[in-house]
């Protein structure tokens with residue numbers, strides 16, 4: 001794994017997420033309480049994108065069938081998904097952020 005620079009912290013509005021392609025993976029980066037969290041953008045249930053789901057605090061709800069995941073840990077909060085999603089470390093320097101993938 002290695003940190004990859006993706007953009008500026010200000011690119012992501014509070015309470016929303018953005019999709020990035022890194023090394024052939026889709027990664028969703030969310031901003032909650034002014035913190036950035038990076039997770040796999042592909043829902044573990046049936047592969048819908050998560051970045052445009054409904055974000056409530058640290059839980060993202062998949063638009064397809066309503067599974068919910070904790071974006072801090074990747075764990076499933078409610079089904080139909082049963083498999084956690086991957087999470088990725090983020091570091092911030094001089095207003096930009098990098099994801100370790």
Ligand code: FES
Nearest residue numbers: 043045046062065
């Ligand atoms: S694809 Fe996400 S809940 Fe079904």
